[in-house]
Amino acid sequence: MKLFEDQSYKSRNLLPQDGEVYYYGTVLSVQEASEYYERLLQHIAWKNDQAVIFGKHIETKRKVAWYGDETFSYTYSNITKSALPWTEDLLKLKQIAEKHTGEKYNSCLLNLYHSGEEGMAWHSDGEKDLKKNGAIASMSFGAERKFAFKHKETKQMIAMVLEHGSLLVMKGTTQTHWMHRLPPTKRIFGPRINLTFRTIVKDTDR
Numbered sequence: 001m002k003l004f005e006d007q008s009y010k011s012r013n014l015l016p017q018d019g020e021v022y023y024y025g026t027v028l029s030v031q032e033a034s035e036y037y038e039r040l041l042q043h044i045a046w047k048n049d050q051a052v053i054f055g056k057h058i059e060t061k062r063k064v065a066w067y068g069d070e071t072f073s074y075t076y077s078n079i080t081k082s083a084l085p086w087t088e089d090l091l092k093l094k095q096i097a098e099k100h101t102g103e104k105y106n107s108c109l110l111n112l113y114h115s116g117e118e119g120m121a122w123h124s125d126g127e128k129d130l131k132k133n134g135a136i137a138s139m140s141f142g143a144e145r146k147f148a149f150k151h152k153e154t155k156q157m158i159a160m161v162l163e164h165g166s167l168l169v170m171k172g173t174t175q176t177h178w179m180h181r182l183p184p185t186k187r188i189f190g191p192r193i194n195l196t197f198r199t200i201v202k203d204t205d206r
């Protein structure tokens, strides 16, 4: 089911206040998106994600990878990762995201969800390594999944479906005022890959 029946959502801010989220719909043909999906599945250095929560070491079923312009360090869930050099496909996808969103990115966090039962809990991407109020461009491949935002104070919720080959951007004060999540579901069996292009701030630029 598509959440929006007309196309107007593509040019408007989906958040009612305190941030900006634009959904561009599919920016790749189904065939292009499927070819990228297969190559990302095979050639990315996927690893189970690690986290330290309340002092306990946890390994997720979801797999992740981290690429960038330099060997940037990025810390979240109390684990520090070092970026791998861009692959040809990731550089092409970064260019596509930059062209549509009018922003520049220097790194990409990739997530591989093996089925609908894997998701991501409520969080915001406000880590100190990220540019403050920097844009984050999200590209999705594979199974269509629901993606939701919740305002930190009012608790208002906004949800959308992220299609195969689609692009969404979060910018402005979105990460300060809103959390987002990828809810798990028993109704979706296929895998999904998500790429979030981000801007890491080097220690020397702080």
Ligand SMILES: O=C(O)CCC(=O)C(=O)O
Pocket: 109, 111, 120, 125, 138, 147, 162, 180, 181, 182, 194, 196
């Ligand atoms: O897989 C998704 O669409 C969500 C990814 C996400 O929330 C994140 O990378 O911060």
